[in-house]
Amino acid sequence: MKNFKYLFYAIFIGINYDTVLGQQNPSISYITKEQYANIGDTIDLHCSVHYASLYPVLWVKVDDRGHTSIISSGSSQIIPDQRYSIRHDEASSTYTLQITKIQQVDTGLYQCQVIIGSTSKLTEDAWVYVRIILDNSTQTVQTTSGAKVFLQCYATGYPEPKVSWRRENNDILPTGGVVYRGNILAIHNITKHDRGTYYCIADNGVGKGARRHVGVEVEFAPVVYIPKSKYRQALGYDMDLYCQVEAYPEPSILWLKDQHQLFDNQREHFITTFSSESGFLETKLRVAAIEDDDYGVYTCKAINKLGHDQKYITLEESIKWNAHLFVVLLVQALFSTSIRFR
Numbered sequence: 001m002k003n004f005k006y007l008f009y010a011i012f013i014g015i016n017y018d019t020v021l022g023q024q025n026p027s028i029s030y031i032t033k034e035q036y037a038n039i040g041d042t043i044d045l046h047c048s049v050h051y052a053s054l055y056p057v058l059w060v061k062v063d064d065r066g067h068t069s070i071i072s073s074g075s076s077q078i079i080p081d082q083r084y085s086i087r088h089d090e091a092s093s094t095y096t097l098q099i100t101k102i103q104q105v106d107t108g109l110y111q112c113q114v115i116i117g118s119t120s121k122l123t124e125d126a127w128v129y130v131r132i133i134l135d136n137s138t139q140t141v142q143t144t145s146g147a148k149v150f151l152q153c154y155a156t157g158y159p160e161p162k163v164s165w166r167r168e169n170n171d172i173l174p175t176g177g178v179v180y181r182g183n184i185l186a187i188h189n190i191t192k193h194d195r196g197t198y199y200c201i202a203d204n205g206v207g208k209g210a211r212r213h214v215g216v217e218v219e220f221a222p223v224v225y226i227p228k229s230k231y232r233q234a235l236g237y238d239m240d241l242y243c244q245v246e247a248y249p250e251p252s253i254l255w256l257k258d259q260h261q262l263f264d265n266q267r268e269h270f271i272t273t274f275s276s277e278s279g280f281l282e283t284k285l286r287v288a289a290i291e292d293d294d295y296g297v298y299t300c301k302a303i304n305k306l307g308h309d310q311k312y313i314t315l316e317e318s319i320k321w322n323a324h325l326f327v328v329l330l331v332q333a334l335f336s337t338s339i340r341f342r
Contacts, residue, residue: 026052026114030094031124036206037102038131045126047112048094055114059086059097062109071097071110104130107158132157132202132210142217143190144306151185151214153200161204168197168213192220195248221307222247224300225280229311232318238288241313243300245281251304255285258296287315 030048037043049057059071070078075088075095087096099106107130114122137153155161165180167173173180174187174194187194195218203209225244233239245253253273255262264271268288276282281302287294295317301310 024051026050026055026116026122028112028114028122028124031112032126034127034129036129036131037106039102039104041102042098042100043102043128045097045099045110045112045128046094047096047124047126048092049112049114050093052093052114055116057095058111058113058115059095060111060113062111064108068111099128102128102130104156104158106130129158129206131206132161132204134200134202134210134212137200137212138214139212140215140217142219144219145191147190149187149190149216151187151198151200151216153183153185153202153212153214155202155204155210157202157204157206157210159204159206161202161209164201164203166199166201168199171196187216190216190218192218192246192248194218217248219248219306222251222302222304222309224302224309224311226300226311226313228313230314230316232316233287233290234318235290235292237290238286239290239315241285241287241298241300241315243283243285243311243313244276245283245300245302245309246279247281247302247304247306249304250281251302251308253281253283254299254301254303255283256299256301257294259299290315 027050028047029050030046032045032047035043035045045059047057047059056073058073060068061071062068071084072078072086072095075086077084077086083100085098085100087098088094089096095112097110106128108128110126110128112124112126116122132155134153134155138151141149141151143149151165153163153165155163162181163183165173165182165185166178170178172178173185174190175185185198195216198214198216200212200214201209202211223246225246227242227244231239231241245251255269255271262269262271262285270286270288271283273281273283283300285298295315298313298315299310300313302308
């Protein structure tokens, strides 16, 4: 039946096989062996022939069951698909099949065929590989501590891709290890340590594969850290008190002195807060030109909808060093040393 179909097209374009007897044998001198494409791309498949001006040159698509669909014969397009177009360059005797707006269904085997007779033909293969697309996959997750979370990732492609999961910077996964293979990554009893960026990686050996990042946000109550719990400074000098806060959603941060809230620029108190690269909120209280009533206990407090936390910092008075005091103490030290060695 296929040969009859080819013969029909040969008759249709007016070829009489008796007229080509005695001519040099046709050949396919070049074909595009492989083309890799992303969804939406445009590709060209080239087929150059020699001594084939009197023979039908076909572009066909072969499906997974080996069935063929004729796309073009010579410079005439057979399939009425606007994404296909055929060009014929007479100088090089090249037939170019162009496919625009590449889709997943365009993956597979294409053939350039030169029909020599009702039972014989020349054939060369051209493979089109459409890179993986990730579909129906988790994009972002926002949850609370203790919940169960499922990160899902599905991919299609040819050949069929394999899916794996990683974390940013190759951090350890909640399941253990740095790689998990499978479509669904389950996180039981999620904690703040599980938050961050996860990568779904689909690879079928075509190109570099595909990767989709999934952001996981875990809501948790604030945790306050302080690098020091006690500072000392002399009267008239400035002192910076530091505090770090970890929380999500972002908390409100308060500074208090003897249980009274301090505000920026109130009585020489300056408050700055910023996000660090490590994900913490860094806050600093500057006590400027310290006076007697600035000494005491300060509180760094953070509040969000899930709770609050606070830490206490003590500011104490220290000796104010000056040149006169330094000389006095130095003389005392030297005097006591000289007495000791007599």
